[in-house]
Amino acid sequence: MRTAAQYMFRQIDDWGSSVLRVVMYTLNVLEMIYLSVRATFFDQAQGLRTIFSVVSAQIYFTGFQALPLISVLALASGSIVIMQSQAQLSLLGGAEMIGNLLVVVIVREISPLLTALIVIARSGTAVASEIGNMKVNREIEALEVMGINPLSYVVFPRLVGGVISVLCLAFYFILVALIGGFLVTRLVDATPFSFYADSLARAFAAEDVLLFLLKNTFSGAIIFTVSSYQGLQVQRGPHEVPQVTTKAVVNSVVYVTVFNLIVTTLFYLNELVKLGLI
Amino acid sequence: MIDTKSIESIEFRDLSFGYDQTLLFEKSNFQLEKGKIFHLSSASGAGKSAVLRLLAGLVLPSSGEYLLNGLSVGDMSFEEFLPYRLCFGFSFDLGGLLNNRTIRENLTLPLEYHKRFTDEEIKRRCELMLRKFDLVAAADRRPSSVSGSQRKACVVARSLIIEPQVLLLDDPTTGLGESAARELVHTIGEYVASGKTRFVVIATDDKAFLNQMSVERLDIRQGKISLRGLEAA
Numbered sequence: 001m002r003t004a005a006q007y008m009f010r011q012i013d014d015w016g017s018s019v020l021r022v023v024m025y026t027l028n029v030l031e032m033i034y035l036s037v038r039a040t041f042f043d044q045a046q047g048l049r050t051i052f053s054v055v056s057a058q059i060y061f062t063g064f065q066a067l068p069l070i071s072v073l074a075l076a077s078g079s080i081v082i083m084q085s086q087a088q089l090s091l092l093g094g095a096e097m098i099g100n101l102l103v104v105v106i107v108r109e110i111s112p113l114l115t116a117l118i119v120i121a122r123s124g125t126a127v128a129s130e131i132g133n134m135k136v137n138r139e140i141e142a143l144e145v146m147g148i149n150p151l152s153y154v155v156f157p158r159l160v161g162g163v164i165s166v167l168c169l170a171f172y173f174i175l176v177a178l179i180g181g182f183l184v185t186r187l188v189d190a191t192p193f194s195f196y197a198d199s200l201a202r203a204f205a206a207e208d209v210l211l212f213l214l215k216n217t218f219s220g221a222i223i224f225t226v227s228s229y230q231g232l233q234v235q236r237g238p239h240e241v242p243q244v245t246t247k248a249v250v251n252s253v254v255y256v257t258v259f260n261l262i263v264t265t266l267f268y269l270n271e272l273v274k275l276g277l278i
Numbered sequence: 279m280i281d282t283k284s285i286e287s288i289e290f291r292d293l294s295f296g297y298d299q300t301l302l303f304e305k306s307n308f309q310l311e312k313g314k315i316f317h318l319s320s321a322s323g324a325g326k327s328a329v330l331r332l333l334a335g336l337v338l339p340s341s342g343e344y345l346l347n348g349l350s351v352g353d354m355s356f357e358e359f360l361p362y363r364l365c366f367g368f369s370f371d372l373g374g375l376l377n378n379r380t381i382r383e384n385l386t387l388p389l390e391y392h393k394r395f396t397d398e399e400i401k402r403r404c405e406l407m408l409r410k411f412d413l414v415a416a417a418d419r420r421p422s423s424v425s426g427s428q429r430k431a432c433v434v435a436r437s438l439i440i441e442p443q444v445l446l447l448d449d450p451t452t453g454l455g456e457s458a459a460r461e462l463v464h465t466i467g468e469y470v471a472s473g474k475t476r477f478v479v480i481a482t483d484d485k486a487f488l489n490q491m492s493v494e495r496l497d498i499r500q501g502k503i504s505l506r507g508l509e510a511a
Contacts, residue, residue, distance in 0.1 A: 039356075050391055138373040141336055145368040146388040147280075147360050153391075 029229050036151035051157050058161025062123040063168050074173040078181020099199030106177050112215035115170040116256045124227040128248035131231025132241035155228045166220030219256050226252045283361040285443045286347050293342035302328050306503035310477050318481040320498035326481035330446045334368045367442030369434045371449035375421040381432050382417040407435040410461045427455045444477045451484045463490045
């Protein structure tokens with residue numbers, strides 16, 4: 001029979017193994033980013049023209065084709081947040097704070113997170129299954145035989161195209177949520193646009209741009225590296241493709257949300273330090 | 279542009295290889311002779327494709343050495359192996375075509391990517407292969423919308439389009455049309471006679487195809503790879 005001490009050591013052992021697995025996985029993914037960038041720019045293979053045609057295709061599939069879905073979600077979430085904020089702030093007598101609230105909720109938090117989740121659902125799955133199928137169909141081996149590094153031909157363009165797409169989609173999300181959301185709200189509320197625009201303009205700060213770039217660039221990089229990495233893990237056959245696709249989605253969601261949480265926490269800690277509260 | 283290397287010798291030294299702890303062959307030694315065509319023969323699943331994948335540098339030996347010009351491939355990085363790799367033509371037994379590129383783009387990719395040839399030369403070689411392997415009508419279609427024999431012909435044609443120093447063909451005639459198979463025999467003969475192709479290794483069980491060439495046998499038997507000399511036609 002297992003003693004309490006044995007049980008405790010076993011638990012610690014399991015936790016340690018889990019932490020090690022996460023650390024190793026993260027290091028492998030980071031190594032793949034490094035190797036794909038290195039292979040693209042520093043190796044002798046000079047197929048940059050071919051690589052950038054894949055980048056533009058990735059931007060089309062991830063960025064352009066996601067616009068209708070992003071529009072619907074941005075409009076809906078923008079309208080909801082604006083309506084709720086106006087109602088609550090009017091009750092509290094702080095209607096002019098609407099801009100600050102929207103910048104915090106939509107620009108800093110909802111836009112990066114929802115955009116990332118949509119891109120994971122649409123393109124992360126597509127990239128993982130596409131690369132998985134490429135492994136099964138020996139397309140990856142065929143590239144190697146032709147002297148084309150799969151990291152520069154397959155991974156790098158998806159990474160660059162993905163980051164550009166996420167940045168553009170997040171910006172588009174903010175525009176639609178703030179402007180479209182206001183227009184929808186006008187159906188039930190008579191707040192003048194000049195008042196709303198003035199409140200928003202006063203609320204935007206330089207750190208919002210930094211936060212926007214930081215969150216969206218890294219979210220894009222995380223989604224497309226994790227998805228590509230999972231796709232390349234297919235070894236034996238087509239039955240592995242759905243498994244790696246599911247893993248790509250789960251890991252991307254976890255990494256993106258944890259990253260957003262860390263950035264937000266650090267940002268607000270910094271704000272508290274600036275205010276002298278810590 | 280990348281300078282390719284001239285491949286003078288290919289050798290397996292004490293080479294062992296296997297998948298998932300199971301060895302397919304062990305401590306095998308052989309050296310391929312220049313200008314000859316080798317028929318890789320074995321029982322089904324005994325490691326023909328594995329030998330071709332080793333020769334192409336797609337997998338590394340479990341132990342021992344694979345030497346190109348006396349240099350161990352296992353010690354080379356992707357970039358160091360690249361000048362050799364560009365001298366290899368490899369035809370897969372199954373798959374191997376990029377599904378998001380047309381038949382023409384699949385053929386031109388190895389020529390365009392490394393900028394080793396002018397646009398005119400790429401076009402000339404591509405049109406020649408399309409005509410030889412009867413792929414003109416399918417040239418602008420993607421692999422998923424052409425017949426199996428056209429897909430196979432494209433894989434074979436892509437291995438030949440670079441006029442490789444080392445030609446590795448894995449089951450090249452399975453699924454290949456009769457006229458395309460004749461053209462393959464003719465092209466191999468032409469490349470070997472002109473000295474463009476120095477080493478040819480073919481894994482196949484197609485006797486009719488092999489009988490059209492003078493081949494030497496490379497056997498995988500009881501976990502060993504050995505040269506058996508000239509094969510009787």
